[in-house]
Amino acid sequence: MDTPRPSASPLDRPAPDPAATPSGAAPAGSRSAGEILVDSELRRLVEAGSIRHHPDLPIRPQQIQPASMDLRLGRTAVRVRAGFLPTTVPIEERIQELGTSTLDLDGPEGAVLERGLVYLVQLEERLDLPADLAVRFNPRSSAGRCDVFTRVLSAGHPRFDEAPMGYSGPLWLEISPLSFPVRLRRGDRLCQLRVHRGSPGLSTDELRARYQETPLVFDGDRPLGVDEVRFDSDGGLELNLGLAGRDPAGWRASLHTEVVEFSAEGAHDPAHFWDPVHAPNGRCILAPESFYIFASRERLRIPPDLAAEMLPVDIGIGELRNNYAGFFDNGFGWREDKLCGTPAVLEVRAHDVPFLVEDGQVFFRLKFFRASARPERLYGQEREGQSYQGQDLTLARAFRR
Structure with a gap:
């Protein structure tokens, strides 16, 4: 069995000082x-x-x-x-x-x-x-x-x-x-x-200061002010489920379908695999053990020098499992010529009992991380495999749009 072993770094950057703190991490903010x-x-x-x-x-x-x-x-x-x-x-x-x-x-x-x-x-x-x-x-x-x-x-x-x-x-x-x-x-x-x-994660104070310089969250085309967003205690932003103003408000996976051809872009009619979810009053009930696709209420904009990861919000019960895919790369929702952002798409599974969800309910948090440099190309800039820049409520690439 292979075991971890030290080796020389091919990158010309100093490693963190192991003596900086008892845990080996340097002080936050540096x-x-x-x-x-x-x-x-x-x-x-x-x-x-x-x-x-x-x-x-x-x-x-x-x-x-x-x-x-x-x-x-x-x-x-x-x-x-x-x-x-x-x-x-x-x-x-x-x-x-x-x-x-x-x-x-x-x-x-x-x-x-x-x-x-x-x-x-x-x-x-x-x-x-x-x-x-x-x-x-x-x-x-x-x-x-x-x-x-x-x-x-x-x-x-x-x-x-x-x-x-x-x-x-x-x-x-x-x-x-x-x-x-x-x-x-x-x-x-x-x-x-x-x-x-x-430890590349921003602290809450660092994130708040950065947000004042560069808005990261939008309501439509309007950037939300620093006092309009919720910062958690671990350098993250709490964000909400978006049901109102969308029809369908989401998609629910159908039962007993054909095989999904994973690598074939646009191979499938969504109607053969997904049932639309309607939320005329901005709320809907999730069926136990069913899988849903929703989108965030806010639009996100990740600057070139930051990356992010979506993490679930602990609501104190085990009824929901949300978001399998969590990495947001530098430039997601970013345009140099326009402040707009892109909604995050949420993968949600309810457990055990039917569960009511509502528009504006806190549903996930976004943790931000320092990048070592500005990438040579940002997310969505002429890269294969980046199918979701400018998305709203978008299914996987195997399904026709």
């Missing part, structure tokens, strides 16, 4: 507190071998986004009886214990992953991180909007969707289609990574 690496630095990590790939499947330029990188499925999917966290038991041994069958993703037809089942796929990319860099993972929007639940496993690391500083080893993706059977192929991109040094 540049040394941390940063998210942008596209030019991700390419340098690939060139240096810190992000590796199979020899016959080189990294494609389209995989590298402003502050994240798409990862690709390998050759084989293994159906397992249950998901699991990595421990001292190698992932390969756990797969042998729990695996029931294998699917070939490398053929021309790929393979269909059935809804409600759990699969593991080794990713084409693997990591050999410098000692000062760590990684977080998130599903891509196209996977989240198809209700394909994913999470990344790193060998020997007992948390999902993380690779610790200096990690060297393979990556596995747990995949569970929850609403539709999905056809997948080797090379399909269901998840992405974000590389960070130190």
Whole structure:
């Protein structure tokens, strides 16, 4: 089993001073507190071998986004009886214990992953991180909007969707289609990574000061003032569900559908997979274990020097699971010539009992992070794979618009 090990950094930036605080993080508010690496630095990590790939499947330029990188499925999917966290038991041994069958993703037809089942796929990319860099993972929007639940496993690391500083080893993706059977192929991109040094998150005071300089949230075309938005205690903005003024107000996944051709853009009529959700009074009731697509009430605008991540709001009950896909790259909703922003699309699943939601209800929060530099290209600027710039209530790219 591969284990994390230190190695020299290919990037010419100093690591945070481990003595800055007892936890090893530098004081909040300083540049040394941390940063998210942008596209030019991700390419340098690939060139240096810190992000590796199979020899016959080189990294494609389209995989590298402003502050994240798409990862690709390998050759084989293994159906397992249950998901699991990595421990001292190698992932390969756990797969042998729990695996029931294998699917070939490398053929021309790929393979269909059935809804409600759990699969593991080794990713084409693997990591050999410098000692000062760590990684977080998130599903891509196209996977989240198809209700394909994913999470990344790193060998020997007992948390999902993380690779610790200096990690060297393979990556596995747990995949569970929850609403539709999905056809997948080797090379399909269901998840992405974000590389960070130190603790790049803005504090609440930093975010408030930045917001006064550059509005980040809009009501239509009107930027909301700093006193009109809610800041949480962890450097985030609380944002709301938008139901009023939209018809349909959302979409609900249909039951017993055909197979979704994941990589085929515009292949499907939405009416065969989705039922419209109407909210004439600005409210609707979510059915238990159904999957919904909604949009935020506000429009978001991420500046070139910041990245963001959507996080759920803890409302004190276990009735809702919202948003599988959380990364917002630099430039989302940003236009140099216009203050406007773009709504965030929300993936929502109710649990246990019917649950009433209303327009303007706090539904998620957006956490902001310092970027190491302005990316060479911002989100939506002539990049394949960025299908949602200017979106409103937009389904996954496999569905016609």
